[in-house]
Amino acid sequence: MPAPRSRPSRLWVDISPLREFPAYRRLWVGDLVASGGSQFAAVALPYQVYRQTGSSLQVGLIGLAALGPLLVGALASGVIADAFDRKRLLLASQSTSAAGCVLLAFLTASGHTPLAVLYLLAALLAFASSVESPVRNAVIPSLVGLARVPSTAALNQIVDQTSQIAGPAVAGVLLAAFGITVTYVVAAAGFAIAVLVALGLPTLLPVGGTVAPGWSSLMDGLRFARRQPALLGTFLVDLNAMVFGMPRALFPALAATTFHVGPEGLGLLYAAPAAGALLAAVSSGWVLHVRRQGAAVMVSVVVWGGSIAAFGLMPGALFWAALALLAVAGAADVISAVFRNTIMQQVTPDQMRGRMASLHIAVVTSGPRLGDVESGVVASLTSVRFSVVSGGLICIAGAGLMQLLLPALSRYQRPAALTAST
Numbered sequence: 001m002p003a004p005r006s007r008p009s010r011l012w013v014d015i016s017p018l019r020e021f022p023a024y025r026r027l028w029v030g031d032l033v034a035s036g037g038s039q040f041a042a043v044a045l046p047y048q049v050y051r052q053t054g055s056s057l058q059v060g061l062i063g064l065a066a067l068g069p070l071l072v073g074a075l076a077s078g079v080i081a082d083a084f085d086r087k088r089l090l091l092a093s094q095s096t097s098a099a100g101c102v103l104l105a106f107l108t109a110s111g112h113t114p115l116a117v118l119y120l121l122a123a124l125l126a127f128a129s130s131v132e133s134p135v136r137n138a139v140i141p142s143l144v145g146l147a148r149v150p151s152t153a154a155l156n157q158i159v160d161q162t163s164q165i166a167g168p169a170v171a172g173v174l175l176a177a178f179g180i181t182v183t184y185v186v187a188a189a190g191f192a193i194a195v196l197v198a199l200g201l202p203t204l205l206p207v208g209g210t211v212a213p214g215w216s217s218l219m220d221g222l223r224f225a226r227r228q229p230a231l232l233g234t235f236l237v238d239l240n241a242m243v244f245g246m247p248r249a250l251f252p253a254l255a256a257t258t259f260h261v262g263p264e265g266l267g268l269l270y271a272a273p274a275a276g277a278l279l280a281a282v283s284s285g286w287v288l289h290v291r292r293q294g295a296a297v298m299v300s301v302v303v304w305g306g307s308i309a310a311f312g313l314m315p316g317a318l319f320w321a322a323l324a325l326l327a328v329a330g331a332a333d334v335i336s337a338v339f340r341n342t343i344m345q346q347v348t349p350d351q352m353r354g355r356m357a358s359l360h361i362a363v364v365t366s367g368p369r370l371g372d373v374e375s376g377v378v379a380s381l382t383s384v385r386f387s388v389v390s391g392g393l394i395c396i397a398g399a400g401l402m403q404l405l406l407p408a409l410s411r412y413q414r415p416a417a418l419t420a421s422t
Contacts, residue, residue: 012282012283012285013151013154013155013158013281013282013283013284013285014148014150014151014154014155014284014285014288015151015155016148016151017144017148017151017152017155018155020144021143021144021148023143023201023202024140024143024144024152026197026198026200026201027136027139027140027143027198027201028152028155028156028159029197030090030094030193030194030197030198031136031156031159031194032159032162032163033190033191033193033194033197034094034097034132034190034191034194035159035160035162035163035167036163036166036167036170036187036190037097037098037101037186037187037188037189037190037191037194038097038125038129038163038167038187038190038191039163039164039166039167039168039170039171040167040170040171040174040183040184040186040187040190041097041100041101041104041125041183041184041187042167042168042171043167043168043171043172043175043183044104044171044175044180044183044184044187045062045104045118045121045122045125046059046062047175047180048108048113048118048180049062049115049118051180052113052115052118053115058115061119062118062119062122063369065119065120065122065123065126066122066123066125066126067126067365067366067369068123069123069124069126069127069130070126070127070129070130070365071130071362071365071366072127072130073126073127073128073129073130073131074130074131074133074134074358074359074361074362074365075218075358075359075362076131076358077089077093077130077131077132077134077135077354077358077361078134078138078218078221078354078355078356078357078358078359079217079218079221079354079355079358080131080354081134081135081138081206081353081354081355081357081358082138082206082217082221082351082352082353082354082355083217083354084205085203085204085205086135086138086139086204086205086206086354087139087198087201087202087203087204089131089135090132090135090136090139090198090201090204091195091198091199092131093128093129093131093132093135094128094132094191094194094195094198095191095195096124096127096128097125097128097129097132097191098188098191098192098195099188100121100124100125100128101125101184101185101187101188101191102184102185102188103121104118104121104184105181105182105184105185105188108180108181108184109181130361130365133357133361134354134357134358134360134361135354135357137156137341137353137357137360137361138206138350138353138354138356138357139204140152140156140345141345141350141353142204142350146345146346149341149342149345149346150287150288150290150338150339150342151287151288153287153337153338153339153341153342154281154284154287154334154338155281157277157280157281157284157334157337157338158278158281158282160277161274161275161277161278161281161330161334162278164274165271165274165275165278171183174186206350206351206353206354217355218355220352220355221352221355221356221358221359222359224348224352224355224356225356225359228347228348229406229408229409230294230343230347230408230409230411230412231343231344231347231348231356232406233294233297233402233406233408233409233410233412234297234340234343234344234360234409235359235360235363236402236406237297237298237301237336237340237398237399237402237409238336238340238363238364238367239363239366239367239370240301240395240398240399240402241301241304241305241333241336241367241395241398241399242364242367242368242370242371243367243370243371243374244305244371244374244391244392244394244395244398245304245305245308245329245371245391245392245394245395246308246367246368246371246372246375246391247308247311247312247371247375247387247388247391248270248368248371248372248375249371249372249373249375249376250375250376250379250384250387250388251266251269251270252266253379253384254269254384254388255269257384258316258384258385259316259319259322260316261319265319268323269322269323269326272323272324272326272327272330273326273327273329273330273333274330275327275330276326276327276328276329276330276331276334277330277331277333277334279327279331280330280331280332280334280335281334281338284334284335284338287335287338287339290339290414291413291414292412292413292414293339293342293343293412293413293414294339294343294408294409294410294411294412294413295410295411295412296335296336296339297336297339297340297343297409297410298399298402298403298409298410300332300333300335300336300339301332301336301395301396301399302396302399303328303329303332304329304332304333304336304395305392305393305394305395305396305399306392306396307325307326307328307329307332307392308325308329308388308391308392308395309388309389309391309392309393309396310325310392311325311326311329311388311392312385312386312387312388312389312391312392313385313389340360341360342414343409343412344356344357344360346414346415371391374391375387375388375391378390378391
């Protein structure tokens with residue numbers, strides 16, 4: 001039995017789910033070490049390809065090799081997660097990632113690393129990651145209850161943002177001090193620890209019964225999302241924000257031609273949104289008390305778009321102000337993510353959560369990559385600054401259009417039963 005529940009803070013992130021639910025604590029710790037392993041591999045693999053080829057194009061092709069498996073794995077994993085024991089799927093995906101890193105370490109140590117094999121293993125790691133994430137997300141309500149989902153969403157964001165900030169930095173130290181092979185070994189160890197932690201989880205069959213895996217099950221999930229306008233709105237509003245308001249592909253040009261800050265400054269541009277996101281996640285105790293969760297999503301998206309547009313207007317001399325605006329954007333994105341995930345969990349029955357989590361991952365995965373294309377095309381036709389500013393403004397306009405055409409999202413409120421239990 002969980003310990004008596006303490007009253008959560010309205011400022012600091014609510015850590016009571018970690019104290020009160022041992023199974024969720026295992027899940028969270030496993031995510032933390034697996035995320036570290038994933039970041040180490042994500043840095044080592046491009047580094048290895050560049051050292052082997054000297055070509056930025058070949059490095060870029062890693063993303064292309066990973067995109068298809070990411071989308072296929074995300075959509076397929078949702079169907080599988082609603083059909084089988086989710087614990088076994090979690091173990092299988094983490095074990096696959098560990099095996100992939102071990103194979104990368106072995107090939108690197110042997111001195112024989114064909115480029116095609118590196119792309120194939122990048123695709124394997126991407127596929128395993130796209131299976132793990134929806135499964136992990138789908139099991140949370142059954143471990144902690146729906147009323148605690150906002151708190152767990154914030155705690156999970158702490159893992160994501162911490163790994164995005166610290167993971168590449170630690171990977172860089174490992175690469176410089178010990179080399180590529182050792183970095184892969186450490187990445188594999190992270191996944192192996194996650195497997196050991198997950199072994200202690202209970203059986204995680206979908207509540208309400210499993211479904212038969214297959215195409216019809218996937219289509220049932222798509223039809224369910226279409227019939228839930230608030231849920232559909234969470235997918236669309238995130239696509240709008242990421243496709244039009246995500247200018248990360250322009251950071252190298254901005255660092256070189258606008259801010260004149262060199263590689264060190266470029267690293268800060270990439271890190272600033274994650275830093276703001278981490279700060280927002282740590283100080284997210286208040287999210288548990290928000291009743292109008294759909295409106296919170298819409299406000300967050302508008303703040304994101306406005307911050308990006310303002311960032312694009314910053315003169316070169318105000319680099320630190322530009323970083324602050326990116327941090328604000330990152331903070332708004334985390335708050336949006338917390339409430340979007342909460343809404344998804346609240347409106348979805350457990351036997352459908354794997355499929356909805358997989359759609360969520362597909363959106364989160366594809367949006368930024370489409371945003372890279374959009375911002376690059378607009379910048380090539382106009383200018384880098386115009387691309388950034390127009391993207392932020394279009395993001396705000398898109399939120400306004402959604403308010404007119406799909407008002408169910410902004411009107412969504414936390415169910416009364418959950419309000420009474422917080």
